Amino acid sequence: MKKKWLLAICFICLNISPVFGESYAFKEYIFDTGKLKPVDSILKVKIGDKAPDFSLPSLSGDKISLSSFKGKKNVVLSFVPAAWTPVCSDQWPGYNIAQELFKESDSILLGITVDNIPTLYAWTKQMGGVWFPVLSDFWPHGNVSEKYGILRSTGESERALLIVDKNGIIRYAKVVDINKRPDLGDLAKELEKLN
Amino acid sequence: MKHTSNIIRIPVCFLVCFLLCIFVTSTNAFAGPLLKGKSFPDILLPSLSGGGNVEYLGVKTGNNFNLTDIKSEVIIVQIFSMYCPNCQKEAPNVNRLLSLIEENQFLKGKIKLIGIGAGNSQFEVEYFAKNYNVKFPLFSDKDYEIHTKVGKVWTPHFYVIKKTAIGGLIIAVSVSGSINNPQLFLENSVRALKLKK
Numbered sequence: 001m002k003k004k005w006l007l008a009i010c011f012i013c014l015n016i017s018p019v020f021g022e023s024y025a026f027k028e029y030i031f032d033t034g035k036l037k038p039v040d041s042i043l044k045v046k047i048g049d050k051a052p053d054f055s056l057p058s059l060s061g062d063k064i065s066l067s068s069f070k071g072k073k074n075v076v077l078s079f080v081p082a083a084w085t086p087v088c089s090d091q092w093p094g095y096n097i098a099q100e101l102f103k104e105s106d107s108i109l110l111g112i113t114v115d116n117i118p119t120l121y122a123w124t125k126q127m128g129g130v131w132f133p134v135l136s137d138f139w140p141h142g143n144v145s146e147k148y149g150i151l152r153s154t155g156e157s158e159r160a161l162l163i164v165d166k167n168g169i170i171r172y173a174k175v176v177d178i179n180k181r182p183d184l185g186d187l188a189k190e191l192e193k194l195n
Numbered sequence: 196m197k198h199t200s201n202i203i204r205i206p207v208c209f210l211v212c213f214l215l216c217i218f219v220t221s222t223n224a225f226a227g228p229l230l231k232g233k234s235f236p237d238i239l240l241p242s243l244s245g246g247g248n249v250e251y252l253g254v255k256t257g258n259n260f261n262l263t264d265i266k267s268e269v270i271i272v273q274i275f276s277m278y279c280p281n282c283q284k285e286a287p288n289v290n291r292l293l294s295l296i297e298e299n300q301f302l303k304g305k306i307k308l309i310g311i312g313a314g315n316s317q318f319e320v321e322y323f324a325k326n327y328n329v330k331f332p333l334f335s336d337k338d339y340e341i342h343t344k345v346g347k348v349w350t351p352h353f354y355v356i357k358k359t360a361i362g363g364l365i366i367a368v369s370v371s372g373s374i375n376n377p378q379l380f381l382e383n384s385v386r387a388l389k390l391k392k
Contacts, residue, residue: 023279023350094278094319097326128280181278185318 026089026126033085038177041158044149045173051164054144056112056135059120064110064133066164074107074171074194075164076187079145081156083115083123087181088159093127098184102132105191107163110135114142114157150175163190228346228369231387235272235356235364236344237261240309240334248332252307263362267307269388270364272354274342275333276313277323279350285373286327292377293331302381305390309334313342313350355384 045052055065069075078095080088092111095102102109109132113120116138124130137144137157145157152158161182163172172190176182229235242257243249249256253266262270273289275282289308296302310333312320317335324333336342345354348371355368367387374380 023276023281025280090276090278090314093280093283094276096280097277097283098322128284181314183316183318184277184322185316188318 023090023093025093025128026084029084029126030086030089031084036178038179039158039175040152040154040178041150041175043173043175044147045162045170047170047173049170051162051168051170052144052147053168054147056137056144057117058136059117059124059134064135066110067168069108069164069166070168071166074105074166074191076102076107076109076191077160077162077164078109078111079148079150079157079160079162080111080113081152081159081178083113083119087179088113089123089127091159091181092124092130094181094184095132096127096130099131101184101188101191105194106166107191107194108132112137112144112157114138114145114151114155152178161187163194165194228348228352228371229354229366231366231369233366235262235354235366237263237364238341238344243332247330252309252332262356262364263358265307265309267305268358268390269306269367269384270356270358271306271308271384272345272356273308273310274313274345274348274350274352274354275310275323276350277315277319281373282323282351283327285351286323286329288374288377290327290329292374292381295377295381301390302385306384307331311336311341311345314339353380355388357388 051066053065053067055063058064066075078092080091082088095109111130111132111134114137115123117136120134120136124134142151142155142157145151148160148162150158150160158175159178159182160175161172162170162174165171171194174182174186239259239261242259243252243254244256254260254264271292293308296306296308308331310329310331312323312333312335314337315323315335316337320333320335323329342348351372353368353370353374354366356364357367359365368384
């Protein structure tokens with residue numbers, strides 16, 4: 001009898017629709033994390049600080065370091081918690097059509113998660129690819145996220161956006177509610193300030 | 196003894212299922228797309244500041260308005276997001292759909308097209324419109340209020356809605372994902388709408 005009830009509940013649950021207006025492109029691939037604690041770490045950097053340098057493996061196979069952009073480009077760091085989760089899967093595809101925004105402020109975008117490279121490969125492929133480098137903060141696990149004070153107690157990073165100017169100084173550091181997507185309009189305003 | 200317990204169990208099962216169904220439909224907690232033939236909520240849309248969109252929809256400037264205030268027999272509502280790859284790919288198809296309607300003397304004025312940006316801010320909706328040169332009105336639904344009312348659908352989703360004689364709204368077509376071929380989508384919609392010449 002208990003089994004029958006479980007089956008009935010599973011059947012109802014299978015009919016759940018997305019809560020966050022996710023893309024059809026990810027239908028059936030997204031793991032529903034439920035509502036998470038909005039922020040679960042304490043930021044270790046602030047505006048005006050020198051950004052901690054890092055060197056991480058990227059999807060292209062090269063290692064990319066933050067310091068390599070010094071004197072050349074402003075850098076936007078987009079940390080997202082994890083591949084194949086609800087809000088993250090809809091954040092980077094939006095940046096795909098906003099390349100002009102970054103270009104106008106002479107900025108490069110770096111996307112970072114704590115997932116490993118094969119996972120990031122499959123996930124970004126499902127997005128139809130992205131124009132910006134995607135970096136893996138997988139090993140030592142979440143090391144860069146930890147340096148910035150955005151590693152959650154569960155091993156994912158926060159959903160955070162940082163802007164590092166050409167001098168390597170942090171000009172913007174925003175950790176948003178993990179359950180919500182940051183407004184592109186807010187980032188656009190911050191990028192404008194760089195000009 | 197076993198027979199007696201079944202007599203009790205069966206009505207209890209029915210009662211629980213009935214209550215669960217009421218919970219599901221009333222809270223919209225496990226909603227899916229609204230279906231063809233069902234009524235569509237007369238959603239409230241934010242005011243338009245003026246320009247071509249006000250003229251296109253035939254509504255007053257500066258006031259919030261309902262779907263039923265739009266001057267047309269049919270409204271096609273696209274639920275989209277700037278962040279959804281399929282919506283980005285679909286944008287030229289939806290633009291083409293608008294052109295097909297506007298170039299058709301029978302359909303022009305009868306069918307109006309709008310987009311609802313699920314979870315998108317005003318900036319994001321405008322960015323999408325500018326990026327894809329969208330010529331029909333797109334509305335921001337930042338807090339998913341409209342999205343929740345229309346079944347928390349995956350994006351993109353298309354509703355073709357017909358006004359009824361008594362001022363209601365009935366869904367003629369409800370499609371998830373890409374429309375692919377705008378010509379075919381329009382033909383199928385016109386057939387489903389049974390528009391009178």
